[in-house]
Structures are given as C-alpha cells and as structure tokens.
Amino acid sequence: MSKKGVVLLNIEKSFGGNKVLKNLSLEVKSGEFLVLLGPSGCGKTTTLRCIAGLEKVDKGKIFIGDRDVTELPPSKRNISMVFQNYAVFPHMKVYNNIAFGLKMRKFPRQEIDKKIKEVSKLLKIDNLLDRFPSQLSGGQKQRVAVARALAVDPDVLLMDEPLSNLDALLRAEMRTELKKLHRDLGTTTVYVTHDQIEALSLGDRIAVMFDGEIVQISNPKEIYEFPSTIKVGEFIGIPSMNFLKARYENGEIFIGNQKFELSDKIRNEIERKKLKEFIIGIRAENIEIYANKCRGSLCSKILLKEELGYTQLLTLKIEDFTIKAFSKAEIGLGIDNYVYIKFREDKIRFFDCNTRKLIF
C-alpha cells in the first residue's frame, strides 16, 4: 500500500459571495486516519472535495506526498473516494463497479481480476460480484463502494460521511470494520463526519471545524478532555460539556452565591493568571452526586431524571445554570429535591469569558 501525506496550505474557497473555507491549513500525516468533524455547513465536505479535486480552490495550495496537485484534475491525483450515497454505478455489476478505477488506469485484465478477488474478499463481498447494485442492501452497497475505493491502491482515501445512510446497528458494525481495515492497510484516510462518536472512535486525530475554519486538531482523547473553545466542548460529547460562570473574589471562587472550594494549586494558578471572571467547564461523568451536604460540595436542585439503563442522567439547576450529570449509584431522591455535587478537580477546565477559549 502506498502511503502519502496531504498538506493543505491557506486554502480559500467561496461559492457565490459565501466564503466557505477561510484560509484553511491542514496536514494529514502519511498513514494517518484523520477525521474532519463539524456541524453541517461548516465546510468539511468542501475541504474533502478540494482534496479530491472536485472543487477548485480560489487560493492556496494542495500537496499529496511532495506533489503539488492544486491544478491537477481528480483523475491525476491518485486518490479515491467513498461517497455519502455510495455512488455505486447502478448499471454495472459489482465486479465492474470495483473494476472501474482499474480499467480507467488501463490495468491488464488478469491483474484487475486478481485485485478484485483480493479486495472483495477483504470486504466480504466476494459472493456478490455477479449482482447489480439494486439487488444489494445499503450495507452491501457501502462495502462495494469501499472495495471500489481500495482497489485502485490510492495514495489517499477520502470518505464523505460514508456511514450516515446506514441504520444504527449496521453503522456501529461498519465503524469497527473500517477501523480494522485501516489498521491492516494503513492507507492515509481523510474522513468527513458530523457524528462525534464516529470521529472519536475512528480518528487517529480529529480536526474540528466551525464556519470554514479548523478550531482544534488533536487526538480524540485530547479533544474530549481539553476542548480548545467552549463551542468545541459543547459540540463534542454526549451530553455536552457543562459550563458555569464563576468569579474570583478575595481569594475565593464563587459560582453565583455559593462558595466553590478548590485546592490551593488551582487557586494559585488563577491568582497567577490574574483571573477575575471565567467559565468553568466540567463533563457530566466528572461530577459526583451526594444526597447529603459534605465538605466542598455545591447545592443544586434536580430538574429531570433520565434512566439510561447503565446509569442515570440528571439535569440539575445550580444557581442560574443548568447542568447534566451522571449518577453512578441510584439516588433515592426525585425531582425538585436538592442534592450536593462535587467536581473532580483534575477534570475542571477554565475558559475565558470573552474569547471563550481554554485557559487551562
């Protein structure tokens, strides 16, 4: 398998007067599985199509390996792509679908045959080669699309929300399979999705995009634990990260009228950075819930209780803020009762009120 990295340098792209990509730069390392994650309309698909050459960039350069491909048509870039709606040619049998790229590259017949047997076995569709796409299920079509993309031995494999049309069960199954496939083949992959679970589970790294810009690019763990902005924290994780406004007065931290006790280490950090007002971010699983008041706890009211089977999701009101927390043990208290909560100190993140960016 050939492996090549991709570099995007200061890419700009507009449709009409609408600037879709704003000075976007990105490096995909060779052999890496990079996920472009963002809400719909953020420009992630456009980015992918620019790499493919289906869209021409207004400004900037694109490199695949050390080749400048900015001006090359898609056919000269040695990339392949899996489309959202599969785009498996309806008038060709599975065999010819997979063979299409190889035929265009003028491979000899025996080699095409060999290659098709190889990839179809890999994707477990070797028994479907003689069928037309209309005789296949969605999942099978998806496999054909992936097989077709892999058959040409691309330098870069591009995937545009490939699992979004599958039902939940199949999606989880295909996700695992794609992960395994990438581990075995090591093809450089750029994967577009708006589904954060897909992104977190598949990506070696995730690039989070909002409004045509990459706001954070890092490994999944880092993105989940240290979102670079409040928006990233809200977008990633189910439920979203909780955010509460806090202030530092006379050496103490307050959330609303409640005193919030934290260790000296954090207090010193706040002191050193001269923070007055800031936003605290904490994830639902890092909140501990107690029925009785204890040292350092905050008082909050239960607004809603959702049973999830393995845990309960509580919606709590603390001062003016609504937060969500998982309760590990069954709490005997119902709606409108008061509980006491503590935040795991090493998981608390501090954000700037104005820039809404991570401070520490």
Place this chain on the structure above:
Amino acid sequence: MKIFKKFAQIITFTIISLWVLLPVFLITVSTFSSKQEVYKWPKNLLPKDFSLESIKFFFSSYGTISSFKNSLIVAFITLILVLFISIPSAYAFSRYYFKGRESLKIFILMTRMLPIPLLAVPLTSFYITLSLYDNLLGVALIHTAMALPFSIIILSGIFIRISKEYEEAAIVFGASKLKAFLKILLPLSLPGIAAMLIFTFITSWNEVFAASILTVENRTLSAHILNLLDASPLYFKYAGGFFLSVPAIIFIFFIRNYLMKMWGGF
C-alpha cells in the same frame, strides 16, 4: 357516497377512453374490411370479411410508397439532428449554472408559441431563397425545430434526476468528463433518451402542416394523404388514417412507463 364517487370515476374514464379509442378502432376495422363493407351502415364491430384490399389499394396508389419512404427519411434525419443538439444542451442545462439559464429555458419553449400557420409565408419564402423548398432536409429541419424544445426540457429533466455523484465518482476514479458522460450518464439515461427519440419520431411522423406547405413533389406520408383527401375514396382515407396513427399508438404503448417516470415521477 364513496360508491357514487367510484361510479362517477368509472363513467368518466369510460367516456374519455371511448372518445379517444373509438375512432382509432373504427379506422382499424374499416381498414381491414372489404371496399364494399366500408360504405355500409350500420358498421360492424369486427370486420365481417377480413380483407387486405384497402391496404393493397392504398400502397399501390401513386405516390404512397415514395411518400412513406420520405416520411421515414425525414423522421430519421430529424432524430439524428435532435439527438446531437438536445443531448449537449440538456447536459448544459442540467449540470452547469450559467447566467440567464432559466430565461434561456423559457426562451426555448417560447419558440413553440408561434403557430406554424403564422410562419407559413415567411418560412416558405425563406426556404425558397435557401433552396430548401420541396427538399426533405428542409422538412427535417422544421421538424427538428418543432421537436427540440420539448426534447431538451424532457432530457434535462432526466439528467437532473441522475445524481451528480455518479459522474463525480467516475471522475475521481480516473475518468475524464467526457468519459464520465459516455460511461455513466448516457447509459443511465438511456431509457429516457429512447423515450425522447420516440416522442420526436412521432412528432415528425404526424406533422402535416409544415410538410404540406414546404413540399410539392417530395411529400411526406401525412402531407400526401392530406393532399389526396378530397379526391380519394373512403377506404383510401381509412387505410391512410390507419398508417398515420398506428405507429404512434404502438410506440406510446411501449414507452408509457418511461413517460410516466419522466413526467410523473419527479
């Protein structure tokens, strides 16, 4: 109430069907009856003595065979011209956005607003200066002009329905734009193109006015029959009507599924 509605529906459809089918049926019956039978009244619902006499007479009369041939030639040229003009223009309409696209679409349809009788005199004098008068190519050109607007609109509708993703996939996998068109879009739209061509064929085959005013010697079948209408016996008219209408009916019968898809299935 529901039964009444259903009943009304059945009655309406029966009347409409009879209104369309009865003349065709009577023409067919009369065509295959003997000459004497044609003049009889009341008519039989089935030919009493099945005979090919009328058809033989029709084809043996002067000018029929050659006009039949002319009709085929004109229709064939029209098909070729429509094919080579409508496919590229429909492709442009369906795949590219350009300034004035929507107005151009309407403008194309507007060419059909002018009735041919209105154009008769200028068209004839124009054809004479171009020495296209009484020329099959000339008839084919006017038929092409008549069939093109609908062909382009129908075909761009078909192209639009075929997802762009297919062509993009072909391009990503190494095809040029032309190859993507030839290998993907064209085969996928083939049923629609066939339907469009048949529509064109019928337009040309049945067109009578332009063919009549633009030819003298080289008549098409429809113009030939119209020309002889007053001077010919009844059974000749029946046979002529039969050969004008039957191809259209047969074609429409075969392509009605495609037509439904094209116009009803959006």
